C-alpha cells in the first residue's frame with residue numbers, strides 16, 4: 001500500500017541524508033520526498049510517500065522514529081480520509097497555436113493554470129490530489145508531453161469539527 | 163575555554179576513567195590539553211585497538227568507553243570498531259579531529275567525511291560547526307550513547323573549533339525533544355504477560371544483551387525462579403544468568419546446546435528479554451519456536467516484530483519491566499517441563515573427544531574455567547575459539563564475557579581485553595583467541611606491556627581460519643580455499659589436504675612475538691601441558707601469550723546449518 005508519512009524534524013544539516021540512508025540501508029522504497037522549512041522552532045517538515053506492506057510500513061515508522069533528529073512521525077494515511085494530500089506539477093505539452101483553445105478548456109476544467117506559452121508548447125501548472133493530478137496528466141498525454149516536474153505529495157491531517 | 167579545553171573538561175565532567183587513542187595533526191590541540199590533564203590516556207598502536215579497548219572498557223564496566231583519533235586515516239581506522247559497538251549496542255563516544263571548517267568539502271589533506279561514513283554504524287553522530295554548540299553536543303553524545311538502547315556516538319571536531327574559545331558552559335543535563343526512550347512498560351500489557359505465564363506449561367526465558375545493558379540480571383534470576391522457567395541466552399546474553407544453575411540452558415542457536423534448542427522448539431511460551439532474534443539464533447525463522455507464543459520485551463521498538471511474530475510486545479527498559487512483572491508473576495504449571503529439561507540436559511550435554519592425543523580446545527577452555535573458578539573476564543576473538551569459549555566456560559556473572567556478537571569482528575578480543583583490564587585492574591582477564599584473529603591487532607601487545615596490563619592471551623592454534631575451514635569441511639567438500647595459514651607460494655590452488663606437498667613452516671612464532679614485545683610466551687602441544695602452562699601463565703605477572711597447538715580438523719558442535727530449523731543439529735562425537 002501507498003503511505004504518506006509526515007515528519008517533523010530538527011532543521012539540522014544531514015537530516016535528509018539520515019533518512020535517505022535509512023531507506024537505502026533497509027531496502028525500503030521511497031516514491032517521493034518533499035521538504036520545507038517550517039517556522040517556528042527551527043523545525044522542518046518532510047512528507048514521504050512510501051510503498052510497502054504492513055510489515056514494511058511498521059518498520060519504516062519505527063525506524064524513522066528512532067532517528068535522533070526526527071521529532072514526530074505521522075502516518076497520515078492511517079488517519080482514514082482525515083487528511084488533505086496535494087501535489088503540484090508543472091507540465092509542458094506540445095501545442096501549436098491552433099490547439100491553444102483545446103488545451104485551455106481542459107486547463108479550466110481542472111482549475112489548472114497556464115504559466116508559459118511558446119510557438120510550439122504550453123506550460124501548465126496544476127495542483128491537487130494524486131488522482132486529480134494523474135487524471136490531468138493522462139488527458140494531456142494526447143497532446144504529447146515534453147516535460148514534467150512534480151513536487152511530490154505533501155499532506156496535512158484534517159481537524160475534526162465539533 | 164577553547165574547544166580543546168572544553169573537550170577535556172567534558173571528559174572530566176563525565177567522569178571518564180580512561181581515554182584510548184592515537185594522535186595526529188587534527189587532534190594535536192586536544193592532546194596538548196591532555197598533556198596537562200589527569201585523564202588517564204592509553205596510547206594504542208592502532209586506532210582500531212583504541213576503539214575496541216574503549217568498547218571492552220564499556221562492556222566490562224557499564225560505563226561509556228571513550229576513544230580519540232585524528233582526521234582522515236585515523237578516523238577511518240575507527241570504522242570497524244564503531245560497527246562492532248553499534249551491532250552490540252555498546253556505549254562508546256568516539257572523538258575525531260576534522261580539517262578546518264573552511265576546508266571541509268575541499269578534499270583537504272587528511273579529510274574524510276566521517277559523519278557520512280559513520281552514519282549507518284553509529285547511534286548518532288555530530289559535526290561541530292560552531293564552538294558554542296560544542297558543550298551541548300558533547301553532553302548529548304554521552305547521554306545518547308548510554309541511554310535507551312546504548313550505542314556508539316561519533317563527534318567530529320574541526321581543528322579550528324578546537325582552537326576557538328567559547329563562553330558556553332558545559333551543561334549538567336540535556337533535554338533532546340526528539341529523543342525520549344520509553345523506560346516503563348505498559349502495565350496492562352505486563353499483566354497480560356503474567357497471565358500468559360500462569361497458563362503456560364512449557365515456558366522458556368530467552369535473555370540477551372539488553373539484560374546486561376539494563377543491569378537486570380538480578381531481576382531476571384528472580385523471574386526465572388519465581389515462575390519456574392529455564393533460561394537460555396544469546397551469545398550477547400552470556401553471563402546474565404548463572405550457567406551453573408539447574409535452570410540454565412546455556413546458549414541457544416547455531417552453536418547452542420542441544421537442550422536449549424530442544425526447549426525452544428517445544429516451548430509453549432517464549433519470554434524474550436532484551437534480544438533481537440538474530441538469524442544465528444533463530445535458524446529458519448518460520449520453524450523457530452513453532453509451538454510458542456512469543457513475548458518480547460525490549461527498549462527498542464524496531465526490534466519488535468522485525469524478525470519474528472510477537473504475541474505480546476512490551477517496549478520498555480528490561481529492568482523496569484521485569485521489576486514490575488516480578489511483583490505480579492505467579493509460577494507456571496511447569497513441573498513436568500522442568501523434569502523434561504533436566505532429562506535433556508543429562509542426555510545431550512556438550513561433548514568432545516576426551517582420549518585424543520592432541521590438545522582439545524574445549525579442554526583448554528574448561529581448564530581456564532576451572533583454574534579461575536569461573537571468576538575471570540573472558541574476551542574472545544571470532545570463529546571457533548569464540549564458540550568454544552561460549553560453550554565450555556560457565557558464565558556466572560554479567561559483563562564477564564566480552565565478544566563481538568553482531569558484527570563478528572576478528573581482532574576484537576585482545577584490545578577489548580586491554581580495555582577490560584583498564585577498567586578492572588585486579589581482575590583476571592583472558593582473551594581466548596584463534597591464531598588468525600590474534601594477528602589482526604597483535605600490535606597492542608606494546609600497549610599491554612607498557613601500561614602493565616596483565617592480559618593473558620590463550621591462542622588455540624589450528625594454523626587455519628578455523629571457522630571458515632569448518633564450513634568448507636562440512637558444506638564445501640573440503641575445498642580449503644584461502645583458509646590455511648601455512649599456505650605458501652608453492653601450494654596448489656586446490657588443496658583439500660590430501661596432496662603430497664604441504665609446507666611445515668608456520669609463522670609467526672608467537673612465543674617469540676610475545677618476547678619481542680617484552681611479554682612472556684609459552685607453547686604447548688600435548689594435553690598434559692595444558693593445565694601446568696595455564697597455571698604458569700596465570701601466575702606470571704604482566705601480559706602472557708600461551709599458545710596451544712590444536713588439531714585443524716576439530717570442529718564446533720553442535721551445529722545448525724544456516725537456514726535450518728534449530729533442532730536439526732549436526733552433532734559432535736564424544
Ligand SMILES: Cc1ncc(C[n+]2csc(CCOP(=O)(O)OP(=O)(O)O)c2C)c(N)n1
Nearest residue numbers: 545546547570572596597598599627628629
Ligand atoms: C575482520 C574479519 N574478517 C573475516 C572474518 C570471517 N571469519 C570468521 S571466522 C574466521 C576464521 C577465524 O580464524 P581464527 O581467528 O584462527 O579462529 P578459529 O576459527 O580458527 O578459532 C574468519 C576469517 C571475520 N569474522 N572478521
